[in-house]
Amino acid sequence: MTTNDHIVFIVDDDARIREALTELLEAHGIRSIAYGSAGEYVRAEKPDVPASLILDVELPDINGLDLQKQIAKGSHPPIVFITGYGDIPSSVRAIKRGAVDFLTKPFSNDDLLNAVQTGLAQDREARLERAEMTALLERYSALTPRERDVLPLVVSGLLNKQAAAELGISEVTLQIHRRNVLHKMQAASLADLVRMAEKLQIPITHSRRGPES
């Protein structure tokens, strides 16, 4: 009944809560793995699928909020906090650091399930984003040095004539490079290439009107 294309991690020191949450998620067709402490979670081998993390604030080893801070550097699943005593400052802190939700026990199941689903969706999106980025980088690395010179000039909107003058090459040569760039980057149009350049954070260095004086 549960599918393998996603996973929910549960970190709570209370066995009853772990049990109940696993049961609840399973009843909703969501696969989950439960851990008793932050350390256990960090050390565990985790499947590389879209995931979400249900994290208790009060943990025996370290505070859930501190764990959030620790794992913030790497890519991690979106976090849904649950707590026995929720206070406003810590919930604000958690949300500001990107938590999906901050639920106080006893929480409603809908809230939890919604939050988990949101988390999974966010992670899925993030994963797609990351995959697309990886592909783009791969294509970009296939460009020759000259083609990498041509790309910013083209996406800046310079006319072929202007770009050729900028690089000190003939307009015909430039057109060949430009065609190669479009092909290698698998861009359907110039507009598509501009979007890719933006994602790759290639700066727009020139203007068709010529350098500002």
Added chain:
Amino acid sequence: MKASPYIRGEADWYAPTAATMMCVWSHRPQLLHLAIFFSAYVLGCGFAEALRIVPGITVSIWPPGGVFIATLILTSPYSWPWWMLAGCLAEMFGQLVWFHSPLPAGFLIYVGNALCAAVGATLVNRICGRPVWLETLREVLAFVVLGAGVAPLVSATVGSATLAWFGVSSQTFTAVWPLFWVGDATGILLVTPLALVVIQQWRAKAQLSAAQWIEAGVLGLIFLGVAALSLSNYYLPFAYIIMPPLLWAAVRFEFKGVAVALTLLALMTMALTISGDSQFVGDPESQRQKQVMLQLFLVISAFSALIVAAISRQHQQAVLTLRQSERSLRELLETLPTHIWCTTPDGKPIYFSQQFRDFVGFNVEDKDADGASRPSNVLNAIIHPDDRDTVNALFAHSLATGEPYARKHRLRRFDGQYRWVETRASAMRNSNGALVQWNGVCLDIDDQMHAADALRRASEKLAQATQAASLAELSASIAHEVNQPLAAIVANSNACQRWLDSDPPNLERAQVTVRRIIRDVNAAADVVSRIRALFRQSVETKTSAALPSVIAEARSLMADEAAQRRVRIDADVENDLPRVTFDRIQIQQVLINLLRNGIDAMELIAGERILWMRVRRVGDVVQTEISDCGRGIEFPDKIFEPFFTTKQSGMGMGLAICRSIVESHGGRLRAENNKPHGATFIFTLPVDEKAAS
């Protein structure tokens, strides 16, 4: 005459060595002093010659003996050879001019005189120490008896023997000896005090007031008049009439007066005797007896005057010391940084110290305009109106019973400000136990009172804040305890619903979740009932009962849990324990709590797990001890504080509540660490008074 410190050892003195000789040389007196000594000695010889009125007898009063002994008393023994040499020359001079004895006889007599001076000076110095001030009765007596009495025995013996041997003026030993002795003694008594006073005290310039000068002048005139009248044989044929003015001089002017008066007396006597007007001059037959009478007269005068002067000096010293101690005592009273006061036995003020006078602004002697005593008018009025009645009642009670008085109250200062003071007073009684006066102190404690007030207010606020904080913590703690199972229940029930709704319904899973729901609901209910039990105000009133029954109950209640966790509970309950009054449920709660703590404490130990209970009577309490052999208590001070816990799942309320229960029963609960390991919790319950009596 140089007075050198007397430090040398006696052995050096008796065994003359080169070093001793060097000492003698280095101690040679100044030539001027030797010359003065020589002149005084020769003058003394002349005086003796002038008084030598008995025909055929060569001895009379011998002033040089006094000069000699005074000089030796004041100088170092190492310089004595020099003085003896000078004395020898002076006496030989006297022999040549006046006495005309054969030279060897004169020398032998001198040897006797020198020995007398050396013996006298050594004895007096030995008894009185140095320097000899002749200030105390002891010193005067030592001088009179040893210096003037014993020492002349030597000179009298040597001198009389010489005279008899050489047959000078055909005198016999027995006839001359007494005259010789009395003559030397008189000379010493008359001259030595004068010499000592002149040398030692005249240096420290005595300050005489105008009145004293006048008194001295008047006394001198009276003295001379009486002396002239009494000593001459025309008017008052009774020489001792001189005594009153002599003693007057002794009492009022002490040694200086005595020295001057005795000198005057001796000179007068000499003048009158020479002129033949003295009553001590008579026909040749009675002359010998008259001579003795004259010498006795002088000896008795000198002796009496010296003793009186010494007594007077001692009295003066005592009065001075007394006055000084009185003054320092008064200064102490006046300068102590507290208010001191005294009242009569019936409470009338008789003394305020300076500090108290400054505080209240008046003194005990002050009178008001109406002529009434100010303290009696005002003292009551300056007590704060709110305190006045209790102060008066309390002080009246003390006055009536003689019990010490102590009270803190407000007192109006001279500037109108009321200040807190602490007054304490106690009765002073004489040797018969009768109350003589009340002595009291009055401390200004205004600043302390304000500080204490502020402290009390601060701690009240703190207590309120702590209470509020405790309540907040407590509710948070309870919420967490209850929310955990509730969250589980909600999740499980939702899952259960899902399993039942699915097609086909997953009954197996639904059952699992329902079981969990039931378990968690029970857990939540448990938490709630536990909390209720903690805060339950027991409706059961306290009853008087025997403690062992409750202990047995608690043991049986815990038996299962203990067995499950491999803990043995041993109990040692004393027989015939007295009954105590307690709330059965509450004390059972305490016992179970302590037993469970003990079992928990031994969770991790490997050896035998024994929980040991001991109940016995200690004084007027029944003491229950529960000892475990766990790891002991790390924070014995803190374990009774609310919310302090060392357990994974604990609210930290158990021991705090146990303590409040025990204290509400009038007992105490405390914890101790055992040696080598484990902890003991001890609580006491007071024995019923009826049972105890």
